[in-house]
Structures are given as C-alpha cells and as structure tokens.
Amino acid sequence: MIDFSLSPAVEKNRALLHAVADGTMRPISREYDEREHEKPTEWLNMMWEASKDMVSFGEGKQKKGADRKAEATERHPSERTIRSAVLIEELSWGDVGLYLSIPHPALGGAAVAAAGTPEQKERFLSRFRDGEPKWGAMAITEPGCGSDSAALTTTAVRDGDQWVINGTKIFCTSGLMAAEKSEGFVVVWATLDKSAGRAGIKAFVVNHHTPGMTVAKVEDKMGIRASDTAMLVFEDCRIPLDNILGQAEVKQSTAGFKGVMATFDATRPLVAASAIGVARAAVDYVRETLAAEGISIRYTTPPTKLTTLERDFMEMEANLQAARLLTWRAAWMLDQGIQNNLEASMAKAKAGSMVTQVTQKAVELLGPLGYSRKILLEKWMRDAKISDIYEGTQQINLLIIARRILGYSSQELN
C-alpha cells in the first residue's frame, strides 16, 4: 500500500513533542548557543524524566534473513523507527543542539543493542530506566582517521581477565557527559590486531569514570554548541573481559566490523530526520516572515514567471519534502525488517545536503535579518552544517550508494 499518512499514535506523539520543542527548547535556544559548554540542567532533568520511554532512537536492531522475513509477516510491523524519526524532527525543529544533549543511550546504546548479549544489554542499558540522568556515547573517530574507520589505531590488548585500551578518540558526542558527568558509558572502537585490518576491529564498552579514560578537551564548534563534543584519551585503560561487544576472536571474515557498521543503517535515517527538523525550522520561519509582509507563494505559476524569492522558496520546500520522504522510506523499511542500507544512505546524503542548502538560502533570503543573531536563522545555518558531516559525510554516503547500485565491493570502488 502506498500511503503517506502517519498513524494516529505517531501524530499524537508528534503534537506532544512539538509542544515541548516550542515551549521549552526555543526559549533557551539562543542562550545555550551563546553559553557554549554550559548545560541547561533543569531542562535536561525534565527531559530525562519525560523522555525515558519516549525517544528510543538508535535501538533498532536489524534482523537477518529468514528471521527478518518471518518477523515481518508474523506480527504487525513495528513503527518504532518512523515514530523516532518524527519525534526527532520535532525536537530538532526546537533546537538540534539541545536535542543532541538529552540524557540518552544514544549511539553507544545503539551499538550495545545491536551487538551486545542479553546480559550486556541488561548490564549497560538498564541504568537508563531510572536514577539520575545518564548519557551513552560512541568513540570511533581519531585525530588521524574519520570516515576511514578501518584505519583506526586505538588498541585493545588482553591482559589476564582484562582488556587494556590505549589511544585517542575525538568528536565524541556527549563524551564528557558519558565519561565523567554521569553514570553512563562510552563504546570505544579499537583494534585487537592491526595487521588483520577490519577483522581486528572490535567495540568495547568503557564505563564512566574508568581509570585511564580522561576527557582531554571539549571542542569549540561552529554550531550545535549545546551538545558537548569531546576528545577522550585512553592510557592503559583497563576494562573487564566481558565488556567486548561480539566475538573476541580475530577472524579473517569482517562480519564483526560489518555488524557494527550495520548500526548505521538504523541511525542514518534518524540523523537525516534531525537535519529535516532544522531545515523545517528555517522554512517555517521564512514562510512566516513572508506571510507577515503579505507575500504568499504562487504555486501554480510557471517558474519562469515567479519572483526569485518564490522560486527559491518553492525549491526549499520541495527539497525538504523530498528528503523527508526518503527518510521516512528508510525508516519504514527498517520497521518492516527490510534491508535498507542503500535507502538509509540516500536519506542521509539527501538530508545532509538539503539542510545545508536550505538554511544557507534562508539566511540569504532574509537579508540583514537573516545574518543577525537577533533571530535564530543564522544559528540554524551553523547547526545544519554538521548534518552533512557526522554519521558519514555526504561523500561517504554517496560512496555507499554507488557501491550498492553498481554492485561493487569496497575494494572495487574506493
């Protein structure tokens, strides 16, 4: 069935989250952009209480082969990812930096949910059900490698009943909160055997306040300033043997690496949804500003007879909706248990470039108003740019799309 309506339950959630975004995020949005590295503690506590069972982003798990099919046909398909995408759009419409700073298992939690044993899931994820606010984080990127995560140099060496981790990680979202400011955890990617390439790379859960893990720096950024981005240094950081996600053996196969990479199929549509929220904020603002000046968009007029303003605005609207539909499709596929690697990358690539263009155009269209910090448009443009970079840059996603449509391996197209 081709249908573009959201279920009443999702619509209800959306309305609720929109009220939260409008009523509690927008009023403090500028303040925590200006006061970088400070936390809206009261708001975070409120979100911790309210959102514990609300936003379950990143916990989607892709079933394999027959299981996936059986599950899809046996029971009513889930709408968990669609729901998350819609809610994340609303929160990001409110303020994407604040949204990213919400106490949550986040990407670290996604990795545990995807690759952890039932015991590990209980040990690491149950803490998010109660107590004080907590954060999860994921540490992949290093000073010397980003998109090429197979080139990472952080090492894990077995010593008796412990793993010893050494290395430096950067660009770790909520790394400060997860490592030092709460009882959270950080999922660290490290290699057991550099000579084994991808097959040697494993993910390890490092608990908060583990000796040997330090936050060396919290980055100053162009946008999303309400969210902390940390550099984590690991010096002989010892963790229990059963904190490894997946198998400890280094096999010639890269199944383990691919398993962790598969979590991106679940998270990319949600990062795209976040980009869509930011773009919608800008499009809404421009529309309202034009409407206040008595300018309405003449949709049925041929593009060659429209004003540049109308033409640009219609293009923004169409691009926004195109990205949203690609995102919903990728999310829907995940909920149906359909492999969505190609579609997730399409959604992310489109949403990342779309939000960058849309917010930059919005600043241009509103002239001196757009450039002023009196209104939030310039902030949204700064916030937007990261969407085209994190969770796989525009170019990495194009590479994934290209491999998929051409049927090439990473050796054949690199």
Added chain:
Amino acid sequence: MLGFQPDDEQQLIRDTVAEFAREQLRPLAHDADESGLCPPSVVRQAWDLGLVQSTIPEAYGGVGAESSAVTGSLICEELAWGDLALALHILSPQLVTCPVIMLGTPEQKAQILSCYAGPHFTAGTAAVMEPRFDFDLNALTTTAERHHGAFVLNGTKCFVPLAAAATHLLVYARGDKGIAAFLLPQDTPGLSIGEREKNMGLKAVATYELRLDHCRVPASSQLQGDIQPVLNRSRVALSALAVGVARAAYEYAREYAKERTAFGTAIAQKQAIAFMLAEMATEIDAARLLVWEAAWKIDTGGDATREACLAKNYAANMVLTVTDNAVQTLGGHGYIRDHPVELWLRNGRGFATFEGLAII
C-alpha cells in the same frame, strides 16, 4: 498508515506495463524518433492493455475501475521508461476521458466516453499550451466569451498531440471566472489545425498548432466545476513520466559505466562517475516519492495543488539533470544517436515547459 509498496493489484498493473514498455516500446523508440512515426501496431497492442478504457464507467462501455492517481503514476513511469513519445500517443485519449469522468455532466459523459471504450484506439486530445515565451495557465491568451447563450473562442494553441486525428479536442481558455475547458468535436467551424510541429524531442508523437477563430461552441460543451483537480492530475502524470525518462537514462548510463574502461578500470569505479550515478539514483527516488505523495493526496480527496506543483517542478529539474548526466557519462558516445541517451535528454528538456500533455 505509512507505506511505500504498491498493493498487489497495482504491482500487477505495474509489472504488466513494465513488460510492455520493455518488450514493445523500447525496441521501437529509436526508429520512431528518427521517422517521426508511431507504428499503428504498437498503438493497437497498447489499446488492448485497456489502460484508457479501464477507468471509463461500465455504463459507457468501460471497465469502471477506480481512477487512482497513484496507479496512474506507476503506469506513466513505466510507459515513459519505454519511450516518452509513444507513451504520450498511447495515453492521449485520456486527455479527454479523464476530465470528462471527473467533471462531465451525464449528457457529456454519454456523448463522449463511449467513443473511447470501443475495441480500437480512438484519438482524443487537449489544447492547453500556447506559443508564447511567457505561457502561463493562469493567464491564457485564448479567450472564451459568452455570446447569446454560447461561447466564442479565440486564440492560438500549440503542442496539441494528435490534433488532426482526434475525435474530440478539450480546449482550455480564459473564461470570465478563470480557466475554462470546452469539448470541441473535430469539425467545429472556426477550429483550424495547422501543420504538424517540428520539435526538439517527442518526434514520434504528432503535435499540432491550432487556431480558434471566432469558434462558436454551445454552453453545454463547457466542463463544469473546479478545473484545478484536473490540472493536478495532469501535473502528476507529467511528473511521473519525467521519472520514467530519468530512470531509463540513469539505468543505461549505469550499465555503460560498468562496461566502459579507462585507465585500466571500469569508469564506474571512478568516484567522478560513481558519485554522479549515486546522485542520479537518489534524485530519481526523491522525485518519485514526491509524485506518489501528490498522487496519494489526490486519491484521498485532499487539495493536492501545492504538492502537485512542487512535484512537477522538482521532477522537471531532476529529469534534466539526470538525462544530462547520462549523456555526460557516455561522453562522446552519448552525443551519437546510436545510443538513446541524447534522445532522453531532448525529451527530458521539455518537462519544464510541458503542461497538459498527459493526464491520469
């Protein structure tokens, strides 16, 4: 609730039309473009698929199937993947039947629809566009003036497919309350059909300029009611056709890039080509989803004007970029008419201009 898969019946129709496009239309596309002829045999075969007759109510000899815009957009994409010009020829009777089904009075339906429900293809058409650089549906220069209980039409139209053979022509004109449409039989006095047009693309479908010189038509020939839903169905049809043309070009370029080698590897293994193909694939999907959403909105009874216009503009831009990139992927070979990509670029260029050439 959200869904991105055609239902079983839609999928069956889509598969059937896709097979027809692959087996019948595509092999004819090159020669039809070169000769400017649409072979009667393929028109007959297409007629036997029942695409036009299916939505005509049973009372008028049709099948009476629900006239779903979503199903229509699936059909349009597949036909245009085969060949756009042949698709426009095959679908042209709908330019009359669809608006009459939507807005026609019982008398108009009885008089018109049964003509298009018979065992043989019957040409019908619509005259929408006008030969002006600033053509605008909202500001038609063809006028319809009331005169003693009738209407007098004056003006010049262009890009009227199959005008010379059409049993009925639906002529769009500016009336006293905006856009109005009138059903004219071929032999209406004051209606004159000019020479067949020579266009950059769409060579296999005969299009004509026509003149309306104090062309007097009875009031009963006017379609009543809001014309905007008719135009929206046309916008969605054109957008879906654009997606089909783009997909044809993209698939051809993709396969070529995997075969063609340069500097020791397939050119598809170079990021410059691979990324272009990745963007083409993404934009085609994006446009298709916008088209489906507009079509879905039509089917669920909402005002789809905004969605249909956005989809149309998006698809028109997309098809131009994609077909241009397809030619670029083939390099010099793309410029040679032995390969179909230049044909798709010529056909794709038209979508920003086309209005009212197809409807679902």
